Amino acid sequence: xxxxxxxxxxxxxxxxxxxxxxxxxxxxxxxxxxxxxxxxxxxxxxxxxxxxxxxxxxxxxxxxxxxxxxxxxxxxxxxxxxxxxxxxxxxxxxxxxx
Numbered sequence: 001x002x003x004x005x006x007x008x009x010x011x012x013x014x015x016x017x018x019x020x021x022x023x024x025x026x027x028x029x030x031x032x033x034x035x036x037x038x039x040x041x042x043x044x045x046x047x048x049x050x051x052x053x054x055x056x057x058x059x060x061x062x063x064x065x066x067x068x069x070x071x072x073x074x075x076x077x078x079x080x081x082x083x084x085x086x087x088x089x090x091x092x093x094x095x096x097x098x
Contacts, residue, residue, distance in 0.1 A: 001073065043088075
């Protein structure tokens with residue numbers, strides 16, 4: 001799914017008030033964490049993930065792996081928080097047409 005810039009801006013606005021649903025721990029990105037993220041995306045569609053590391057490269061690799069494993073769209077990264085979106089079958093969030 002491809003989103004236009006306006007659609008991404010709309011989703012970022014919706015995500016502003018959300019709290020992180022998943023927080024990565026000291027073990028980093030495990031299969032269980034990926035499964036939890038996948039489950040959260042299926043349930044909420046729009047989620048925030050908190051990545052505790054200060055190492056930029058490590059954080060980037062984790063985020064790329066999450067996107068690859070869950071087929072989600074990365075909307076934004078601010079500090080340790082990543083905002084992701086993946087539309088479910090029910091289409092709970094109505095995205096404006098371009």
